Amino acid sequence: MIKMDNIRKVYNTGKIEVEALRGLDLHIKKGEFITVIGPSGSGKSTLMNIMGCLDKPTTGEYRLNGKSIKQLNDNELSELRNHEIGFVFQNFNLLPYASAYENVEMPLLFAGVGGKMRKRKVEYILNKVGLSDRMDHRPNELSGGQKQRVAIARALVNDPNIILADEPTGNLDSHSGKEIMELFVNLWKEGNTIVMITHDPRAKDYTDNLVNITDGCIV
Amino acid sequence: MIIKNIIQILRELTKQKLRTFLTLFGIFWGTTSVILLLSFGMAVKANTSKTMHGMGEQICIIWAGRTSISYGGFPKGRNLSWYNDDAQYLKDNVQLIDDISPQYSRHVSVNVGSKKQYFSVNAVWPDFKEMRNMVPREGSRFLNPLDQEKRRRVVFIGNEVEKTMFGEEDAVGKIMYIGGTPFTVIGVIIKKEQDGSYNGRDKDAIFMPTSTYLGIYGDRFVDNMVVRAKDVNKTEEMKHAIINAMAKKYRFSPEDEQALPIWDTTEMDQFLNTFFNGFTIFLGIVGVMTLIVGGIGIANIMYVIVEERTSEIGVKRAIGAKKRLILFQYLVETFIIASVGSISGFLFSLLLMFAINKAPIEDFVGVLKFNPTIAFTSILIISAITFVAGWGPAKRASTLDPVVAING
Ligand SMILES: Nc1ncnc2c1ncn2[C@@H]1O[C@H](COP(=O)(O)OP(=O)(O)OP(=O)(O)O)[C@@H](O)[C@H]1O
Numbered sequence: 281m282i283k284m285d286n287i288r289k290v291y292n293t294g295k296i297e298v299e300a301l302r303g304l305d306l307h308i309k310k311g312e313f314i315t316v317i318g319p320s321g322s323g324k325s326t327l328m329n330i331m332g333c334l335d336k337p338t339t340g341e342y343r344l345n346g347k348s349i350k351q352l353n354d355n356e357l358s359e360l361r362n363h364e365i366g367f368v369f370q371n372f373n374l375l376p377y378a379s380a381y382e383n384v385e386m387p388l389l390f391a392g393v394g395g396k397m398r399k400r401k402v403e404y405i406l407n408k409v410g411l412s413d414r415m416d417h418r419p420n421e422l423s424g425g426q427k428q429r430v431a432i433a434r435a436l437v438n439d440p441n442i443i444l445a446d447e448p449t450g451n452l453d454s455h456s457g458k459e460i461m462e463l464f465v466n467l468w469k470e471g472n473t474i475v476m477i478t479h480d481p482r483a484k485d486y487t488d489n490l491v492n493i494t495d496g497c498i499v
Numbered sequence: 500m501i502i503k504n505i506i507q508i509l510r511e512l513t514k515q516k517l518r519t520f521l522t523l524f525g526i527f528w529g530t531t532s533v534i535l536l537l538s539f540g541m542a543v544k545a546n547t548s549k550t551m552h553g554m555g556e557q558i559c560i561i562w563a564g565r566t567s568i569s570y571g572g573f574p575k576g577r578n579l580s581w582y583n584d585d586a587q588y589l590k591d592n593v594q595l596i597d598d599i600s601p602q603y604s605r606h607v608s609v610n611v612g613s614k615k616q617y618f619s620v621n622a623v624w625p626d627f628k629e630m631r632n633m634v635p636r637e638g639s640r641f642l643n644p645l646d647q648e649k650r651r652r653v654v655f656i657g658n659e660v661e662k663t664m665f666g667e668e669d670a671v672g673k674i675m676y677i678g679g680t681p682f683t684v685i686g687v688i689i690k691k692e693q694d695g696s697y698n699g700r701d702k703d704a705i706f707m708p709t710s711t712y713l714g715i716y717g718d719r720f721v722d723n724m725v726v727r728a729k730d731v732n733k734t735e736e737m738k739h740a741i742i743n744a745m746a747k748k749y750r751f752s753p754e755d756e757q758a759l760p761i762w763d764t765t766e767m768d769q770f771l772n773t774f775f776n777g778f779t780i781f782l783g784i785v786g787v788m789t790l791i792v793g794g795i796g797i798a799n800i801m802y803v804i805v806e807e808r809t810s811e812i813g814v815k816r817a818i819g820a821k822k823r824l825i826l827f828q829y830l831v832e833t834f835i836i837a838s839v840g841s842i843s844g845f846l847f848s849l850l851l852m853f854a855i856n857k858a859p860i861e862d863f864v865g866v867l868k869f870n871p872t873i874a875f876t877s878i879l880i881i882s883a884i885t886f887v888a889g890w891g892p893a894k895r896a897s898t899l900d901p902v903v904a905i906n907g
């Protein structure tokens with residue numbers, strides 16, 4: 281499903297050049313649960329953003345479902361992000377003025393899904409993440425764990441082929457962190473493909489597919 | 500799809516109350532202040548022009564002077580006087596004259612009932628009315644040729660005279676004793692602004708036919724004459740013709756500048772024109788400055804808001820919003836905000852104008868009038884600034900890679 285070959289990413293901040301990824305190869309098959317670990321600053325987020333088409337590699341070949349990302353124009357990339365990728369951020373990135381319902385509904389609006397269908401899907405998915413009683417709450421009226429559930433629901437609502445999560449439990453206390461981890465494990469068991477960055481030492485309890493990144497390379 | 504989008508935009512706008520309010524208020528205030536300021540300027544301009552012309556437009560006042568050049572056997576320093584028939588003489592001999600009236604004037608005690616007061620009593624021809632802006636109040640009239648012919652004992656009085664002698668009552672039709680002789684009041688002048696004058700303000704004066712006046716007082720000389728040319732542009736020529744005609748009759752040098760002093764108000768008009776041209780330029784500059792200041796304020800708010808939105812735009816892009824959707828949302832949003840803001844600012848400025856016009860400051864600034872050109876250009880320019888200020892950042896935010904936009 282994901283084929284990354286010799287991916288390099290160089291950040292150019294004024295005088296200093298930072299090579300965040302140094303020729304990295306990664307192949308992910310459908311139905312896998314990959315956990316990415318590694319020290320801070322090693323390039324995990326950089327990798328994830330490229331995988332989610334939120335950023336472009338400096339060089340290297342990235343194929344998602346057989347399509348070469350380089351060849352896609354902006355509209356096609358937007359559609360890809362909308363339909364095929366569900367991205368979960370460490371700091372949730374919910375729109376503060378919109379309710380949980382409206383946040384989850386947004387990808388469907390961008391996809392042009394009709395009103396009745398939207399309602400059905402949003403309610404189903406919010407129910408699935410256990411938030412059916414918080415639909416009209418705004419992010420600042422929700423706990424961290426609940427916010428992350430909204431973000432996961434938003435990532436899932438368009439039935440993506442792959443779910444990417446960048447430290448989804450990083451901003452949560454251990455209890456809600458555990459709950460969110462369990463949610464991901466259940467999603468995986470339902471057949472979803474998941475890539476997750478985590479610092480959680482118990483990561484290997486959930487999956488044996490561990491990718492360790494250090495200094496922009498897989499070790 | 501478009502309608503769904505607009506609904507969503509409206510929803511977002513109402514949810515982001517503070518942000519929407521700030522922008523709306525900026526545009527609202529910008530529009531209000533520009534429209535109001537320029538209307539003030541226009542009103543002051545119109546008012547000044549009106550009061551400057553209160554005495555009359557494009558007229559010449561002629562007095563008798565004293566010769567300063569010896570001529571035709573007469574030594575210099577001879578005092579001249581104009582006789583009762585000189586006005587007719589000039590009217591017959593100078594073709595360029597359109598209207599003319601002699602004017603006699605003296606202070607006479609006037610009484611009504613037990614009230615007694617001195618007023619300036621003037622005698623003039625009916626032509627005086629048009630030249631000197633003697634507008635009668637509704638239901639009253641100025642002196643007419645019949646009054647003149649029949650030597651009627653009628654007077655046209657200033658509004659302050661009426662107030663002093665009759666209080667709040669309507670003086671028209673009432674009797675007023677002037678130097679002991681009863682006169683009927685046939686007209687009262689409407690309240691007018693008058694900055695220029697040569698023997699007191701019209702509001703404090705009494706006017707009667709010259710025939711009646713001469714019958715009572717028997718003056719031999721006029722105090723002054725008032726004339727107006729058929730064509731304003733020929734005023735200079737007319738003055739020369741008058742001087743030549745009088746010089747011939749009274750044997751003084753046509754070159755003698757002091758023999759026949761003339762106050763030509765068209766000269767003042769020329770000055771006023773220059774002054775008003777300057778004032779208009781000044782107003783234009785003030786308007787442009789206000790627009791710039793207002794525009795900078797709005798541009799600032801817009802800029803900050805779109806910058807602040809960059810990460811939101813990034814999030815939207817991350818979950819699949821296309822570039823053109825982001826820009827379309829921005830356009831619709833700006834359109835809604837700019838139109839609501841500027842239209843409410845426009846309505847508010849109308850309201851303020853209405854309120855200001857009620858306040859007792861009319862004498863200083865005149866009446867504020869709604870000027871559609873000013874209003875619509877202001878609205879247009881302010882909306883354009885709003886749009887342009889936000890367009891750059893919005894476009895930039897939509898072009899960035901989502902992760903870059905999210906991180907600001
Ligand atoms: N936008 C950027 N501009 C410049 N340098 C960047 C940028 N983003 C990341 N970097 C640099 O790239 C390197 C990798 O960063 P990255 O965020 O991928 O690390 P990470 O493994 O996710 O770390 P953490 O565990 O702390 O989240 C770091 O040295 C970082 O400073």
Ligand SMILES: [Mg+2]
Pocket residue numbers: 324325326446
């Ligand atoms: Mg990271």
